[in-house]
Amino acid sequence: MMRFCSLGSGSSGNATLIEARSAGEVQRLLVDCGLTLRELTRRLALRGLAPSDLSAVFVTHEHGDHIGCATALMRRHRIPVWMSEGTWRGFAREHAPPPLLRFARDGEPISLGLLQLRPFAVPHDAREPLQLTCSDGRVLLGILTDVGSITDRLVHELQGCSALLLECNHDLQMLNEGPYPLFLKRRIAGPRGHLANLTAAAILSRCTHAGLRHVVAAHLSEQNNRPALAAEALARALGATADDVIIASQSDGCVWLDMA
8 A cells, every 4th residue: 555645845845755555564755855854853743753764765856945854864864865966966066975875867766665766857957856756566656846847758757647746836927926036937937947837737637547546736835826726727637626636735735645
């Protein structure tokens, strides 16, 4: 059985927890840990867990709201951390990789016991950003945040997912009319920035199928989006209602979602 939840999603920090169980064995993968170690520990405790219950961490890129406490978690709790070499160089620069650091590569599967990961490259303004799908051999979860534009490759990687956690960073009209300086608006809306609600919906429309059980809208901007706008855009792509779209909030993330 596989399930997942968000511990928090937004520009102040992102973390997604994936759990797989089989024959008494349990594995837990944390995708991004863009929180302080204290805050991550608190949010895990709300779900009855501790950092030591994590099997591994996968970091998508080096921006602070995603890499967060990754090295502290690795060193204090002896947890292996996966990321691209570019992500490590963008974060640590001259530092030699620590023993528990593992390098992920575009298109190369990663086996973590019960879980199989497939990282894939995406357009974003980071050194070597990777998003991923995760499977227990029966169901497939797709995670796509911090992406500036649609590519055929990312659409291909997300085919057949039983659940999608999909960035809905901004409503384009709110961004254009909002208080951000022009250079920042251009960066966010650019081809290596973040997904607008309608762009996320366009991706979803190309990945929708009868076996898609859960759609989670993630990484919503507090300044340039509203949960109702994100839910409405994704619901249209699904041919469903806004109530069928789950919102991952910055403060609480979202509840456990079973994928059986």
